[in-house]
Amino acid sequence: MKKSAATNGIRTAAENDYPELIEIWELSVRATHDFLPEDYLQEIKSLLPSILPHVPLYLFCDKSGTIKGFAGVAGQKIEMLFIHPGIRGQGIGRKLTEYCIQELGAYKVDVNEQNEQAVGFYQKMGFRVMNRQELDSMGRPFPILEMQL
Numbered sequence: 001m002k003k004s005a006a007t008n009g010i011r012t013a014a015e016n017d018y019p020e021l022i023e024i025w026e027l028s029v030r031a032t033h034d035f036l037p038e039d040y041l042q043e044i045k046s047l048l049p050s051i052l053p054h055v056p057l058y059l060f061c062d063k064s065g066t067i068k069g070f071a072g073v074a075g076q077k078i079e080m081l082f083i084h085p086g087i088r089g090q091g092i093g094r095k096l097t098e099y100c101i102q103e104l105g106a107y108k109v110d111v112n113e114q115n116e117q118a119v120g121f122y123q124k125m126g127f128r129v130m131n132r133q134e135l136d137s138m139g140r141p142f143p144i145l146e147m148q149l
Contacts, residue, residue: 010099013057013070020067021057022048024084031085035114040140055079058099060092071096078109097125101149113143122147
């Protein structure tokens, strides 16, 4: 069930969007996180149904209402940003990030250090590395860069 897109193409997510968001998440992660082993990717994917309801999610939809990407923001931190890989490079990540900054007051983001595309993207958006954690949030050896505007 698709909902009409907001004027700027961004709307809040509903529970019935979750299956599509998980699909976009997986496609995006496979395109950008080639350093993650398959079993870890599947472990994270299995946790998403219990994580998504706890993070306010914002969807970028095309004119027909099809979801093309999404961001999650908690507090003043962008917790997730995933774009369908078939349409990366078309400004959707920028639009979602600008929305998170301007409308939601986000100014922080954590990024996998090995996801060089994301690190470069956030640097272009004005974020700078403030700290580095050796382990990710699940205690695995995938360093995290804490970035801030």
